[in-house]
Amino acid sequence: MNAPIIDPLQGDFPEVIEEYLEHGVMKCIAFNRRGTLLAAGCSDGTCVIWDFETRGIAKEFRDKDCVAAVTSVCWSKYGHRILVAAADKSLTLWDVVKGEKIARMTLEQTPLQARLHPGSSTPHICLACPLSSAPMIVDLQTETTAVLPVSLSDTGNGVAPPVRNKFSDGSAPFTPTAACFNKYGDLVYLGNSKGDILIIDHKSIQIRGIVSIPGGAVIKNIVFSRNGQYLLTNSNDRTIRIYENLLPPKDGLTALDKLDHELAEQDEVEKLKAVGLKCLALFREFQDSITRVQWKAPCFSGDGEWVVGGSASKGEHKIYIWDRAGHLVKILEGPKEALIDLAWHPVHPIVVSVSLTGLVYIWAKDYTENWSAFAPDFKELEENEEYVEREDEFDLVPETEKVKDSDVNEDEEIDIVTVEKDSAFSDSDMSQEEIRFLPPDPSPDIPEQQDRHVVSTSKLGDGSQSVSPISEEAGQNGHLTNHESSPLEEDSGGTSLKRKRKPSEKVLDSENVRPSSKMKVSR
Structure with a gap:
């Protein structure tokens, strides 16, 4: 640059x-x-x-x-x-x-x-x-x-x-x-x-x-x-x-x-x-x-x-x-x-x-980038312009540009150990024992509690009760799943238990169907 x-x-x-x-x-x-x-x-x-x-x-x-x-x-x-x-x-x-x-x-x-x-x-x-x-x-x-x-x-x-x-x-x-x-x-x-x-x-x-x-x-x-x-x-x-x-x-x-x-x-x-x-x-x-x-x-x-x-x-x-x-x-x-x-x-x-x-x-600081710094011939455009390519622009060996030999000495050893001194600090301020960062102190993971459930009962419209497994932790914390809108999956055994949505009163009247006393469970 x-x-x-x-x-x-x-x-x-x-x-x-x-x-x-x-x-x-x-x-x-x-x-x-x-x-x-x-x-x-x-x-x-x-x-x-x-x-x-x-x-x-x-x-x-x-x-x-x-x-x-x-x-x-x-x-x-x-x-x-x-x-x-x-x-x-x-x-x-x-x-x-x-x-x-x-x-x-x-x-x-x-x-x-x-x-x-x-x-x-x-x-x-x-x-x-x-x-x-x-x-x-x-x-x-x-x-x-x-x-x-x-x-x-x-x-x-x-x-x-x-x-x-x-x-x-x-x-x-x-x-x-x-x-x-x-x-x-x-x-x-x-x-x-x-x-x-x-x-x-x-x-x-x-x-x-x-x-x-x-x-x-x-x-x-x-x-x-x-x-x-x-x-x-x-x-x-x-x-x-x-x-x-x-x-x-x-x-x-x-x-x-x-x-x-x-x-x-x-x-x-x-x-x-x-x-x-x-x-x-x-x-x-x-x-x-x-x-x-x-x-x-x-x-x-x-x-x-x-x-x-x-x-x-x-x-x-x-x-x-x-x-x-x-x-x-x-x-x-x-x-x-x-x-x-x-x-x-x-x-x-x-x-x-x-x-x-x-x-x-x-x-x-709200920095404003200077894009012209990336290349000497870089040009900033105020609006889109149609680009016309040169005839030899994509040739393997263009005639208008010659590849220059690099002046970098590839055999020179590079020092990656020495740390440059910060100009904001004087020599008397430097110390190897200075604390710059604190070691991480991660909190311990909470073990997952599987296969531990409590039984929650909820009454339906006809007085019957349905049984659904709820995690013990959720039951203690009061965060219960809304079973009327989302299914509940059981982790043990890989079996999914889905609870059907209760039909509305209007649907029951139109179909002349009364809800059964027991909830059907489909696997």
């Missing part, structure tokens, strides 16, 4: 609903790192894992102690574990392959969001954002917590002592606070109700930098791009802001120590703000200046080139897509159901959204 089949100028973003998934009432979703598995939390407390390639259910986690709705699901780095947060204030860590519960912990407040530490393949540390208290670092192994500061007034000098097994009582007015780990999990970026982004060392519970957003509106969402280069915030002023991360991807704490040393002579508050300016730089702002839409569940695409946000208006299922330059490129309009969560596929141009009714919609 001399040209790609798919037109590269079409844009690499979804356009139409390709399919939808249905299983109970789903509330939240999360892809694994490869996008091969999709986890969905349901209203009955279960967590379902879909095989995204086959659109089938691969595994289902059901905790008998949890019957409340799931508020958040999160995969570990290599997919070995999954963290489920529920409305009954519980955090449950599951082993994905074994389907076993690793740990379970109950908080004092309902966790609206919970994220596992991204720097470990089998983490037991997570970041929880409760409903009416400050975000906290939770150790599921030791069942201890450390509450993070949400402002300088909580620390005095920027340092807060770790609080173990102690939670905020929620007595003071408190709005839900958004927080997330950076790419390698050595720092926590927290957005508070005053419009500040706090950069926190979660091990020492120390604020290392402060960035104030324009307007000082409440920050509702905060999330990093996949490569850790950009940070996204969603505020109450109906604006999505993109910040460029100026810290190195790795060893962010080391870079902060150098900045602290350079700015040691400044006042504590001024130093934190100066450090923040050298950590994050405002890159772009996104908003709908006409309708002034509030945004819900904004995030980046897998490659970070696109920004997506859902409309928070009731009864609307609209998804807005911008390019990183700030241009609105597409508005996806779904069914008349409110949107509650969405996620962009890590690798492909696919968006998955969750509606208020519990359905998961899969948005994919």
Whole structure:
């Protein structure tokens, strides 16, 4: 092929609903790192894992102690574990392959969001954002917590002592606070109700930098791009802001120590703000200046080139897509159901959204095929034309075309073992132990029950009874065969027993025939 089949100028973003998934009432979703598995939390407390390639259910986690709705699901780095947060204030860590519960912990407040530490393949540390208290670092192994500061007034000098097994009582007015780990999990970026982004060392519970957003509106969402280069915030002023991360991807704490040393002579508050300016730089702002839409569940695409946000208006299922330059490129309009969560596929141009009714919609690209790519002389026709064949077109050796010798070396060995690296993942992200697919877990076959029947009696018009064999299973379940319209066949012996249809009263009167007291059986 001399040209790609798919037109590269079409844009690499979804356009139409390709399919939808249905299983109970789903509330939240999360892809694994490869996008091969999709986890969905349901209203009955279960967590379902879909095989995204086959659109089938691969595994289902059901905790008998949890019957409340799931508020958040999160995969570990290599997919070995999954963290489920529920409305009954519980955090449950599951082993994905074994389907076993690793740990379970109950908080004092309902966790609206919970994220596992991204720097470990089998983490037991997570970041929880409760409903009416400050975000906290939770150790599921030791069942201890450390509450993070949400402002300088909580620390005095920027340092807060770790609080173990102690939670905020929620007595003071408190709005839900958004927080997330950076790419390698050595720092926590927290957005508070005053419009500040706090950069926190979660091990020492120390604020290392402060960035104030324009307007000082409440920050509702905060999330990093996949490569850790950009940070996204969603505020109450109906604006999505993109910040460029100026810290190195790795060893962010080391870079902060150098900045602290350079700015040691400044006042504590001024130093934190100066450090923040050298950590994050405002890159772009996104908003709908006409309708002034509030945004819900904004995030980046897998490659970070696109920004997506859902409309928070009731009864609307609209998804807005911008390019990183700030241009609105597409508005996806779904069914008349409110949107509650969405996620962009890590690798492909696919968006998955969750509606208020519990359905998961899969948005994919509507590709337009470029048929001229199949041959250099291929011609696309707008309408049918009469074809005139050449005189030598079907000759064995046409004179107008010469067969060229192939340049392919047939003796060259072909490597079918080496797997090419995916450009969407860095070398540090690659792992041979990563779980991409779950092994099939087929349900056992139900043995067929032959030669087991129960006797069912039905009265005819003259008071006589007929006997017909019905399977015991059908009799127990109440699914009886309609014998008036269909014959019943007996499996044993290969003999077919057919029951004749009862003549109508009109036929009986016309023929002066009365029904016999016994039903005739024909073999």
